[in-house]
Amino acid sequence: MSSKQLWQPSSPEKTQIHHFKSVVNRKHGISISSYHDLWNWSVSEPAQFWEEIWHYTSIKAHKPYVQVWEPNAPLFPRPQFFQGSRLNFAENLLFPAGCPDDDTVAIIAATETDREYITWQDLRERVRRCSSALRESGVRIGDRVAGFVGNHANSVVVMLAATCIGACWTGISPDTGVHAVLERLQQVEPKVLFADNASIYNGKLHGMHRKIRDLISELSCLERVVVLETVKSYGFDFNGIDLQHGTVSSYASFLAEIQDRTAPLHFESLVPDHPVYILYSSGTTGPPKPIVHGALGTLLQHKKEHVLHCDIRPGDRLFYFSTTTWMMWHWLVSGLATGATIVLYDGSPLRPLDPEGGKGEMAMPRLIDELNITHFGTSAKYLSILEQAALNPRRHPHRPVTLRSLKAVFSTASPLAPSTFEYIYSTFHPDVLLGSITGGTDILSLFGASCPILPVNKGEIQCRALGMAVTAYDYAGNDIGFSGEPGDLVCTQPFPAQPVMFWPPGPEGAQRYRKSYFDVFGPRVWHHGDFVALNPETGGLIMLGRSDGVLKPAGVRFGSAEIYNIILKHFADEIEDSLCIGRRREGIDTDEMVILFVKLAAASNEFPTTISQDLVARIQAVVRKELSPRHVPGIIDICPEIPLTSNGKKVENAVKQILCGLNIKTGASVANVACLDWYRHWAEKHP
Structure with missing residues (x-):
């Protein structure tokens, strides 16, 4: 090789x-x-x-x-x-x-503490019952069914039940803020909303009562809201959860209302381009666009x-x-x-999956072995x-896999x-x-x-x-x-x-x-x-980043990923993350300047006021050696946080527009949107 x-x-x-x-x-x-x-x-x-x-x-x-x-x-x-x-x-x-045989496992649903094994026969039966309940609730071909749900078995069941009928499924994670959910669902107007009663992340319980209440008060399109008992130990209070023109109930009650309990699992026969999913553009600089697949x-x-x-x-x-x-x-x-x-x-992918947990980063390697x-x-x-x-799961000192x-x-x-x-x-x-x-x-x-x-x-x-x-x-x-x-x-x-x-x-x-x-x-x-x-x-x-994150100092185009790779390779002990942006303001700058923000891997929670000039010099030297002099950032500074989407993507374009003096409306898809205020202040102090 x-x-x-x-x-x-x-x-x-x-x-x-x-x-x-x-x-x-x-x-x-x-x-x-x-x-x-x-x-x-x-x-x-x-x-x-x-x-x-x-x-x-x-x-x-x-x-x-x-x-x-x-x-x-x-x-x-x-x-x-x-x-x-x-x-x-x-x-x-x-x-x-x-x-596969009916008794073969189709889905394994795991949480930080529990496991659920669902056979093909059980999965089909669950979908049959849910699709019957949806049909009797008035869901028809072309309707939208939404899920404000986590990654568990019932999410798959209700999606399949909706698409059996020919309804279009759109799913949003329950850790998403109400504003971001409304930005999406108000555009596509779902008839039915499934929502988790609560979620658990990193050992902490997050109830969904307030979010569900605030959502449905703004979604006049809804005719039915169904609350899933995702966290069985959490008693969901239905007081104050009302629909103006519909019904709110638990999932158990929703299924109990089925009139024809022997109705077979029926699949609508549909054209190839019939909508099955609605997903959304990132919405980092404005309302997300609903993309229909x-x-x-x-x-x-x-x-x-x-x-x-x-x-x-x-x-x-x-x-x-x-x-x-x-x-x-x-x-x-x-x-x-x-x-x-x-x-x-x-x-959480870093949450230990058993009482003897050990180092949190072992969670997913242990899950690979267990399942x-x-x-x-x-x-x-x-x-x-x-x-x-520097984790080696196969050589972990306490619990190797x-x-x-x-x-x-x-x-x-x-x-x-x-x-x-x-x-x-x-x-x-x-x-x-x-x-x-x-x-x-x-x-x-x-x-x-x-x-x-x-x-x-x-x-x-x-x-x-x-x-x-x-x-x-x-x-x-x-x-x-x-x-x-x-x-x-x-x-x-x-x-x-x-x-x-x-x-x-x-x-x-x-x-x-x-x-x-x-x-x-x-x-x-x-x-x-x-x-x-x-x-x-x-x-x-070789992926070099997003086109809107392309850097063009002196007319030379390169991608931000080239800089990120250098930081990860040579400075992982000192720098937790980085953000590389090109700044060129209309009527002010004759050329684009490359600006590198670094989030230090500091031992304390105190945010330092200045970056070490030794670190700046070392970064510049390595970039010059491994890439070229034209790749060297003109400014390197420390930042308290890197803006990310919920999927962990760096939000380069929003910061680029802030630094270039554009007045943007930042969408709620930025998971840590408050940190953008720091970049606004930075831009004001560095005219």
């Missing part, structure tokens, strides 16, 4: 993607040998490729398609895929191909990624640490469609926390630093597939994916996902592809997981859709908003 290669597949011929390649060769009379050959075929013959995905992943349909897609269609307006077919999203998750596009993409890119099979156990708000929750739940067991976790998780997913931020703690079941580790939400790649292979296991992946809420799936028949190279996403015509454009719209130069990540061919629309339906939503992705390069090029370089030697992707 080269110095950058950290893993090589030992038995590529045993993977599902290898078998898929053989099927394609035989059916189409071609001789594809490598992954990159397969990718080239998938984007040069997209109709044939997506048709093979339909058959190979065993999409369950009520009516066959008459056409895969219209050749040469632009990305906008969005073309239709598999026209003529009819299907149901929930049915494909509840009755996967090669359906269709049933078949979501299903095809997720099954393709799970089966081919992740090699997930029936009997495997798939885990992703996620909230119900994040796209990765939806990606995780689709694991049911492969016949795998999905593992849900509701709680025999085969595919473990999390955020890059969590893995960097473990790296900074074996991680013997682990086949793959997935990381997303932000670029995974090269040093973290090395950390995973030196501490978790030397023979796991480390899949740094990238995509987004916008597509509910991946542009850059893992691949079990390719090597893992330090600091790189292994490949462009099959069927995704990904390349890099420079600022002028030239395809710079595998030049190795950084550019904007774009996709140049339609794909099934494009959003079916933005809410609201009609001209306003269409304008939102177009402006989000097609204003930069036109209707035939999806402009995603990521800054990327494609490695001509490996075919991998």
Whole structure:
């Protein structure tokens, strides 16, 4: 292996993607040998490729398609895929191909203290009862059903019950503030709201009474509110929880009202683009945009990624640490469609999972061992926390773990630093597939994916996902592809997981859709908003940050992730986190200045007033040596906190606009929004 290669597949011929390649060769009379050959075929013959995905992943349909897609269609307006077919999203998750035995475990739901094992038979029965209750409550095709819920089994049950009927599900995590929830739900007007009675995080109980009361007082669209007994020891007080035109009840009462208790589990037969999920843009600088995803596009993409890119099979156990708000929750739940067991976790990832707990960072490695998780997913931020703690779970002095079941580790939400790649292979296991992946809420799936028949190279996403015509454009719209130069990540061919629309339906939503992705390069090029370089030697992707976080001092473009990687690699003991921003104010600055804010890993809670000039000099010297003189920040200063979204993404754009003197309305998606006031004061003091 080269110095950058950290893993090589030992038995590529045993993977599902290898078998898929053989099927394609035989059916189409071609001789594809490598992954990159397969990718080239998938984007040069997209109709044939997506048709093979339909058959190979065993999409369950009520009516066959008459056409895969219209050749040469632009990305906008969005073309239709598999026209003529009819299907149901929930049915494909509840009755996967090669359906597991009824008594096989479908879901394992874990909290900081409890475990719940749900069989396929039990899951279907729960969905049957909930869908009956929803139908009798008046929920119909096209209605919206919302969840203000944590990552537990009932969240999956009520989502599947809603999508059985043809209602559209939208989920929001219960740690979200009321204002942020209203920003979303007031736009999509759900008919029914499911909410947790309480949640437990890091051992602390958080009751939901006040939040639910405040929410429903502002949501006149609601006809039914159902409170789930998520924390059984918490007695929920229904006093003061009233709907003007509807009913509020417990989940037990909701189910007890069912009139026809023998009604079978029924799946509505729906068109491929029927809305199944509504997710929301980050909303860091304004109201979040509701992004509507269709049933078949979501299903095809997720099954393709799970089966081919992740090699997930029936009997495997798939885990992703996620909230119900994040796209990765939806990606995780689709694991049911492969016949795998999905593992849900509701709680802190750093909370010890047993009375003898020990070091908090061991929580997730212990869960891997306890539940025999085969595919473990999390955020890059969590893995960097473990790296900074120098934790080796297999050599823990008190409670080591074996991680013997682990086949793959997935990381997303932000670029995974090269040093973290090395950390995973030196501490978790030397023979796991480390899949740094990238995509987004916008597509509910991946542009850059893992691949079990390719090597893992330090600091790189292994490949462009099959069927995704990904390349890099420079600022002028030239395809710079595998030049190795950084550019904007774009996709140049339609794909099934494009959003079916933005809410609201009609001209306003269409304008939102177009402006989000097609204003930069036109209707035939999806402009995603990521800054990327494609490695001509490996075919991998190097993520450099968001396009709105691109730094351009003296006209040289580079991504903030390059600076973050340097900080994590060389200053992890001194710096907890960092934020790199380009500042150029209209009419004031002739060039952009790079400003680096660092949050010190201080032993005390006291915030120092000045940064050590020795630390500044050392950072500048390392950046100059490992990157270039043009990468060196013009100003380095300390900050008390880094603004983050609830998924742990750094909120660069809001700070950039503050520093550039723009008057922005910051959306409530910034989890620690109060810290932005510090940056406003900093900007005033540094004119």
